[in-house]
Amino acid sequence: MNQYKHLLGVVAFAALVGLIPLVTDNGFYLKVLFLIGVNYLAAAGLNVLVGYAGQKSLGHAGLFAVGAYTAALFTAKLGWNPWLAFAAAGAMAGLFGVVIALPALRVKGPALAMVTIGFGVVVEKVVSEWQDVFAGQQGIYGVLPLTFGGEPLDARQWVWVVLALGIAAHLMLRFLLRGKYGRAFMAVNTAEVAAESVGVSVYKYKVLAFVISAVTCGFAGALITQQNQYINSDFITFNLSVFFLLIVLFGGRSVYGPLLGAVVLTLLDAFLARWPGVQHFTYGALLLFALYAMPNGLSGALTSLFRRLRWYDRRVPGPERAPIAPWRLQVAGDAVPGGEVLLRTQGLYKAYGGVVPTNNLDIEIQSGHVHSLIGPNGAGKTTLLNILSGIVPPSKGTMEFRGRSTVGQPVYRICNMGLGRTFQNLKLFADMSVIDNVKVGLHQHIRTGFWSYLLGLPAAARDEARATAESLQILQFLGLQEHARALAGSLPYGLQRRVELARALATRPTLLLLDEPAAGLNPQETGELVEVIRSIRDLGITILLIEHHMDLVMAISDHVIVLDYGEKIAEGAPLAVQSNPRVIAAYLGTDDEEEAAPMGLGESHV
């Protein structure tokens, strides 16, 4: 959506909602509006964690409690200024967001959900049983509300404050999520390993998502406490965590999802407040309903409805008008002169129990050349690539890339050093657009930081524009520019492979590892791939590829390395390797008539 249209919409919305307190005096309606705002705040942050980063947390009542009790204790017991206490509530909640993230992220998926539930339950127990500090069910009275001109806010002013906070949160989160951070969160959600391999520190981003969700929940808690001027432990229950999660799931992942969810569910909640049993039952039922019928939430369902009614079409808006300049690879630091050793391994060894996929490998990759790694199935080729890119640690041996050891380095840092890769089993961010996939590849080269994105500073906008321009150049380089805005997962298989290649190129690698790039391609696509690999080499990128398509390997390689049972059995120019009898035997097996010479492979494999 056009930036101006969006801003206009926000202003109009603010004006409309802001008018309501002027039009009505009804305390109930104003309270409901206030609650919608509070729930929206909590959900907007939780949406970043659950919807974008994909971490299902069921303990956010605990973070709500942190914010609530911070505001309560700082004002009632310590006499702080209510606005300062409000700010402190958010900060404290953020801190606790880190506290919960650290153990929770040690496990994955369902176990993480359980750990967050545990966190919520612990907080619930602490505030209800530690009577001295938290006064349990009795609660804390005398919480100071926010003030305006020295007077506590009245019902109308609360609505305006919440409206202002909601709009601020919306604008900030929208900037954040439309840019590099939103893409990073979604990448982490869709394909963690791929995200790491293009330079995104998955752990860091998960923690960040936790903190963002914690801060907004904390503010929500503080708002409730300060509006009621009271808090007790009855507010903090597992049902509250479920309620927040339900808002996010029901509303859907998009930026507007939390708003839709907050409105519907707050109204429902208010309506059912008289029958608490029915209330909770409805949440359970709604949860199931949302999962069956609206997996993309209300916002997703509405979007498809609009699309079907042709109210708007978010698909490809035609090919880019402006001519795109050819892509010139910008390499950080000095360009590596041709013929130099880029990557060296010595004695590389990896064992899994009794299986040894990598057995004492000494490999040298020279810059400017195309190297191929071949060998029969089970020879250990993909394992080698995984070790080189840092996904699998070697049991023994050394690896050096551009003179620096890469053993034990995290995957994203190895990518920072200039090593990019593609995967044998495609790992695209399938539900992001093609150009967004490439932009994730550029992630580590976008220097602008978190606060610039959050506040929508011009530096962020400039970087985004630059990223878009460069991504288009890369797409054009691979002939994909007309698919820029298409959903990556909707393209035919051959094009999807090319998108993954574009994404890897966007990391501006010095060395590019390709794992079976021709897998699943028909002969015509394979022929095109040969040309593509040549042009990548002409850009100055060194390539190491694993392949089984012998024609491809022979056509494109300067140097071939042959593996068998995890060991290097031959290397050299393609023609030499092709007629090497050891290589032939490794692929076709020996004839019964020829007794196989020991070949150095030995009986150790028995």
Add this chain to the structure above:
Amino acid sequence: MAVSILQAMFSGLALGSIYALVALGFNITHNTTKTFNFGQGEFLVAGAFIAVSTLLLLAGHDFKGTLQQAEVTLARYGLSLIATVVIMGLLGVVVYYAAIRPFIGQPGLAWVMSTIGFGIIIQNIALAIWGPSPMVMPSPLGSEVLRIGGAGVLPQEILVLCVSIALMLCLDVVMRRTRLGKAVRAVAQSSTAATLMGINVTAIVVLAFVVSASLAGIAGLLIAPITTASVFMGLTLALKAFSSAIVGGLSNPRGCMLGGFLLGLIEAMVGLWHAELREISIFLLIIFVLVLKPEGLLGQRVVEKV
């Protein structure tokens, strides 16, 4: 001092055996489908309430009411166990088809939330049927405290321990010695290889959920006489059971049992020292385990193939 420690040990072991049963339920479904029922706690509660109602009906009362001690005989207790197992087993089938199967293999962990939703629905149905106040179930063995080594032990605690251990041994034997148990373990290892043996994987998986739900129900029935069985106790119990699985190793059935007993003991000991720190100590323990050895004491690290 020693007496109170001994006493705490007994109740800790009894409670721990309940955690172990529920944790085993998690283990069985997780091994075969990589999923488990987040609403397991509500199943435990449901089991307890079904048992109480059965006992009431057997005594000629309405299904809601107060049970007298004399009305709870061992025979009737046994019958209520059967009723619980049957109904909970059916519920296990329902939860598999309603909340797990539609979402298996889909990214996004929808099954976590669907089982939570299902659990909430069960809880509120129970609330609607039986109301919010706790249900009293007298123990079939009476409430006279026995003295073992000076420590006061409820006969029900001994019953809980015996039945749980018997069940666990039974399951262990079935898993290791019988054809069916081998088939279940085969499905857990590789459902494709299991299919190649002629094993009907779906049937095995449904069985896993039936067993898991029944275990939770039996746990509820066992624990009802020694705690206040209210509709709201499910979540905390499920969390503790899950924590036991984490500590012992979710993928290892013996680990889950070990974890359960360990957690029960620790909880009882800490309870002796500072009652209000009981739950917090458990969760701190979990965090500790997660940081040091996330796969649990007896679990194995899963190597993901890239």
Add this chain to the structure above:
Amino acid sequence: MSEKALLKVADLQVHYGAVQALRGISLEVHAGEIVTMIGGNGAGKSTLMKALSGLEPASAGSIVFDGQDITRLPGHQRVALGIAQSPEGRQVFADQTVRDNLILGAYHRKVGRALIDADIEAQFAAFPRLRERQDQMAGTMSGGEQQMLAIARALMAKPKLLLLDEPSLGLAPLIVKEIFAIIRGLQQKDVTILLVEQMANQALAVADRAYVLETGCITMQGSGKALRADPKIRAAYLGSH
């Protein structure tokens, strides 16, 4: 030969999402034969094996076994009809003993313990190495031993058709020789075998008839001897000069 085929595959197609792995292949296996399908990586060999055992659904085409159309039959029911497989990578049940693996192989047979034990003894007679390790955990055995176990386990199902998916995968040359000797021996016991392999020479040496699979299509077929002498086979694997 106008003998009725034990297995008849017609125009079989299999898709993995958008990717077509088998593009309409047809083949026949007659009782008592060893038929091999050779091809490089990504040719679709394992996909064919999975489709035959019901692990992957066919998008089009038909599979007729022993006169019955099994194209839509669930995988676990095909075992009872007489199709058993030693799958790619062997997939033994690593945390169960050798003996238990063999017991599982006979799972579909509704016979008493005594008969199963007798069959296990027969397998041990054929594979003495397995008898030595009968109480050992299958996952701790070497690749060659696991391959023997996978074959023995499949034979415990008393199949009419034995499917072998790349038995040479990851095995040392001497072990591969041993495995192929075993396969040859099986033919003498009247077991019908469909074997897919990457090790073309050895597979062709042991087979009566052979097919060549390249990117989901059958490009050559004939007797084992004829194909073995054909220089096109080398080209298919190592590229043309």
